[in-house]
Amino acid sequence: MQVFHTENKIIITCNKRLSSYLQQEVEELGFKPTRVFQTGVELLGTVTDTIALNLNLRCASQVLYLIKSFKAADPQQLYDELVTIEWENLIDFTGYFSVSSNVNNEHIRTPLFANVKVKDAIADRIKSIKGIRPNSGAEVNKTLVHLYWQDDSADIFLDTSGETLAKHSYRKIPGKAPMLEALATSTIMATHWDRKSTFINPMCGSGTLAIEAALLATDKHPGLFRMNYGFMHIMGYDETVFFTERRKLKDKSKKDTGFKIIATDISDDAVDIAQKNAKTAGVEHLIEFSVCDFADTLVPAEPGIIMFNPEYGERLGVHTKLEATYKRMGDFMKKECLGYRGYIFTGNPDLAKKIGLKAARKVEFYNGKLDCRLLEYELYEGTKREPRED
Numbered sequence: 001m002q003v004f005h006t007e008n009k010i011i012i013t014c015n016k017r018l019s020s021y022l023q024q025e026v027e028e029l030g031f032k033p034t035r036v037f038q039t040g041v042e043l044l045g046t047v048t049d050t051i052a053l054n055l056n057l058r059c060a061s062q063v064l065y066l067i068k069s070f071k072a073a074d075p076q077q078l079y080d081e082l083v084t085i086e087w088e089n090l091i092d093f094t095g096y097f098s099v100s101s102n103v104n105n106e107h108i109r110t111p112l113f114a115n116v117k118v119k120d121a122i123a124d125r126i127k128s129i130k131g132i133r134p135n136s137g138a139e140v141n142k143t144l145v146h147l148y149w150q151d152d153s154a155d156i157f158l159d160t161s162g163e164t165l166a167k168h169s170y171r172k173i174p175g176k177a178p179m180l181e182a183l184a185t186s187t188i189m190a191t192h193w194d195r196k197s198t199f200i201n202p203m204c205g206s207g208t209l210a211i212e213a214a215l216l217a218t219d220k221h222p223g224l225f226r227m228n229y230g231f232m233h234i235m236g237y238d239e240t241v242f243f244t245e246r247r248k249l250k251d252k253s254k255k256d257t258g259f260k261i262i263a264t265d266i267s268d269d270a271v272d273i274a275q276k277n278a279k280t281a282g283v284e285h286l287i288e289f290s291v292c293d294f295a296d297t298l299v300p301a302e303p304g305i306i307m308f309n310p311e312y313g314e315r316l317g318v319h320t321k322l323e324a325t326y327k328r329m330g331d332f333m334k335k336e337c338l339g340y341r342g343y344i345f346t347g348n349p350d351l352a353k354k355i356g357l358k359a360a361r362k363v364e365f366y367n368g369k370l371d372c373r374l375l376e377y378e379l380y381e382g383t384k385r386e387p388r389e390d
């Protein structure tokens, strides 16, 4: 099975509501999506193509390469189909593999049972050909197989990513309520920031937004921070493709930006964590950090964007205090950030009403399971105030 050179369906998964940003990235890489859905993008490509996809994408979770689609009404039919696949040409018999699944079939109460069926079929097939069963288990750092089984339709994939791509490997210390890195990048993409003007992130917490902004501005890809991917553990893998793609990405990333990225937080612990994370990401020198109340953040005269991810109640903080904070954020943007575009990412619409400015745009996101909005404010002399619901 020449998966490195054979085109087949590739599904790139992402968190809900991130697929339009993922689509944009995939298209910028020169691929043509054949389908875009709520939690992913589909295209045609080889496992060699997945190397570039894994290394380049910021908004994705997993890059899955289809091995086979088939009908299976029950676990026995699933097993019978899976043992016909030439697993001995994909997984080394001395190797290690693990199985994940997304199953909705009346015979399956727990996805673990489906995973065991897949494992058995793969190990039995390899033993019958090679005489040895490869090891398997829950570790996700070797070969990965993914089953997508809905009713009687099953797709079996190689998961070419392994650890999720949605985490960008630099955040060694999470801090309080950090944003998932793929979400943070997508929210910045949603602002249409030009990547060459001031970026201010008060309430920076662990620094995710400021760090993602610096990575975007320098064209530095988080894929460079990882040296292990699922595709490396598929038989036929040629490491020169990986190292060539890595070199290409390293060569095009810029060292400097020529404009300011500013990150502040009232907590010195948060700023300390953010600085450490920025250092791990190699962008510490591009971000000006300081400990202060958001309203004391120094706003450069050259405008750009200012982006807040405040606490929003359901998960953190006390509401009455938050109401005052949201009101002050509105006042600060209106008074101190003229010429900027302001953004507030929040999961609490009642608190958002306290900002007291009319949002020019509301972009839908999820943070985990929580319905969230990125609110956009045009900050000019005549910015419309909204009556606050005090």
Ligand SMILES: C[S@@+](CC[C@H](N)C(=O)[O-])C[C@H]1O[C@@H](n2cnc3c(N)ncnc32)[C@H](O)[C@@H]1O
Pocket (backbone or CB within 6 Å): 174, 175, 176, 177, 178, 179, 180, 202, 203, 204, 205, 206, 207, 208, 209, 264, 265, 266, 267, 270, 292, 293, 294, 295, 309, 310, 311, 312, 325
């Ligand atoms: C939800 S967290 C931000 C998380 C961040 N986006 C991340 O990915 O880590 C909100 C942050 O606002 C900070 N904060 C709360 N009140 C503040 C204030 N008045 N001025 C500045 N920062 C404040 C908290 O210390 C906390 O780090």
